[in-house]
Amino acid sequence: MSPAKFESRKFVSVDPSKCTGCGICEYACSTEKEESRGNPICSRIRVIRMTPFFNFALACRACEDAPCVKACPEKALAQAEKTGIIMVKDKQCKGCDWCVQACPHGGIMIHSDTGKAVACDLCNGEPQCVEFCPEEALELVSSDDEADKKFNATLEKLPAETERLANIAKNKEWNSLLADAEKRGIKVNEKLEALRKKASSKKQK
């Protein structure tokens, strides 16, 4: 193991067995970062819905040798010294999409209004997506191995999960599934209302 380049490197990672793919993290990110509207198109974190069992939310990983920083021709991108967060200098960024082409995770994107590159900056240490996640699936993680461990753990859970669902379908016991869904719906509603309050308070300012 080579010594870590960034002392307190952190990024948002997901536990796929908990994530339901609701997309509240996208709304939370865009209400925090955008002034005028909560449009998930401008969100820094994105949800991938694969199957009922695994859903993902991926954001910038603050790589140790960030390929986007290397690819930038105008030197508009830089990494913070301790945390490895990717910072964009708005004056120098011109919106050529080379960082987008170079990124292996799809973590950096170009803003639809300003035409400048944007990436996850952890909201000054308190990520709003982590705060608003109704299933507590998002977490701050400090290394790639830690993130991959969770991914592998869900792989092991998969057979049991599929069998459980198959049994439910066979015996037609839908009530347990419906009760689960209701619980989740209540949680999602709570978080949505908190988001709405936050957005309205922001507008008044």
Next chain:
Amino acid sequence: MPQESPSNVDIFNLLSDSGKKAKKQQREELLAAAGVKEFFAEGNISIDKRTCWGIECKLCIKACPTNALYWKTGEVGISEDLCVYCSACVLSCMVNDCIKITRKREDGTVEKFSKPKDVIALEAKINAKKRLERVKEVFPTAEAYCERYKPRKSNG
């Protein structure tokens, strides 16, 4: 048209081939000097002079990261050796359908755009593709797994 035989060499074809090679080499040298990496195999850029605002705007010239666009007397000039088919000029342009870019990736997909809106949509598409690839990397057996547990088709 007479068919080609190995003894019968088409001089015009050879000439155009060597010309292409020389152009490619020149391009590579120029780009290496600028420290630029290419992401696309082929590409084409054109500017519609009727819709271009010309001297009143010049935004694309300011935006170009490799200085492939320059101010000719009376119009915007393009030095195609330097253009790497990024989307900076299209994003900065004030009018739609002025600068048109088509580019081809090494795996054969062709991307075409002429409006800032198209660029944003295209970038979102590229990012989505990469994320899916990333997820599949972690779950190499996911696809096989889904196939195994597919809902069975009922007969009749």
